[in-house]
Amino acid sequence: MMKTFFRAVAVGAAITLAGCQSVSTTSSGTIGVQRQQQMVTMLSEREVNQMAAEAYRKALAKGKKDGTLNQNHKQLKQLRAIADRLVKQVGVFRMDALHWDWEVNLLTSQQLNAYCMPGGKIMFYTGILDELKLTDDEIAAIMGHEMAHALREHGREAMSHAYVQQLGFSAAAALLGAGRSVMQMADVVVNYGMTLPNSRTNEVEADLIGLELMARAGYDPHAAVTLWEKMSGAGGGSPPEFMSTHPAHNTRISGLRVNIPKVQHLGEED
Incomplete structure (x- = not known):
């Protein structure tokens, strides 16, 4: 009973200190993503974007040092052309x-991976392009999905959840005399939040927003289905690391197919 009391007090103190607020980071679009998100007010979008930009700069510096950054100029040009079309639709x-200071770069690596950091810093790995033999439409599906995570600020949302949780642990430790301050945990929280895998809810949102982005940019939304079919067969049936926390293939593909009719006309309107 006493432990339960301390835990409740700690969580309440954490929420009060963190100053959570309910926000909607994006408009719903045609596809209709409307979930309210819980953000810590002391963790601003600007701060998260700055941290992401710094992490991205380090990745670029390492790639340059290793001789793996932007070596395939044809693929890099292809990626940047697709990004230009997608970015025009984010409004x-x-x-x-x-x-935003959108940026696209390419690392030579066998990894089947791609990401878009908070604030619009995009990275693709040559492995995902080469092994899956992606078309422009399929690249747009991946890129739109990753851009959607940035638009919805899923990274800041994950950091906010981690921050509140860590404050709860810290408050509980202080109440129990362990002597661990909230500020001492800040770096741990930030690192944890920045590397958290996206939740299933966030992945579905990114699928839907990404689908609409690619359609508005004039890409075939059906390519989102062929993309994930290719991904499901990658690695001899074992999903690549890129998909380790994503929804089951059949669930994802079914969700995309249901929503394609909602967006397939959008490119024609533009």
Whole structure:
């Protein structure tokens, strides 16, 4: 009973200290993503974007040092051309994203991986392009999905959850006399939040927003289905690390197929 009391007090103190607020980071678009998100007010979008940009700079510096950065100029040009078309459509979900410092780079690696950091820093690995033999439409599906995570600020949302949780642990430790301060845990929380895998809910949202982005940019939304079919067969049936926390293939593909009719006309309108 006493432990339960301390835990409740700690969590309450953490929420009060963190100053959580319910926000909607994007407009719903045609596809209709409307979930309210819980963000820690002391962890601003600007701060998260700055941290992401610094991590991205380190990845670029390492790639340059290792001789793996932007070695395939044809693929890099292809990626940047696709990104240019997708970025022109982000205002449907949030107008400020039109002015983000979007950037696309390519690392030579066998990994089947791609990501978009908070603030619009995109990285692709040659492995995902080469092994899956992706078309422009399928690349747009991946890139749109990753851009959607940035637009929805899923990284800041994960960091907010981690921050509140860690504050709860710290408050509980202080109440029990362990002497661990909240500020001492800050770096741990930030690192944990930045590397958290996305939740299933976030993955579904990224699928839907990404589907609409690619359709508005004039890419065939059916390619999102062929992409994930290819991904499901990658690695001899064992899903690549890129998909380790993603929804089951059949669930994802079914969800995409249901929503394609909602967006397939959007490119024609533009």
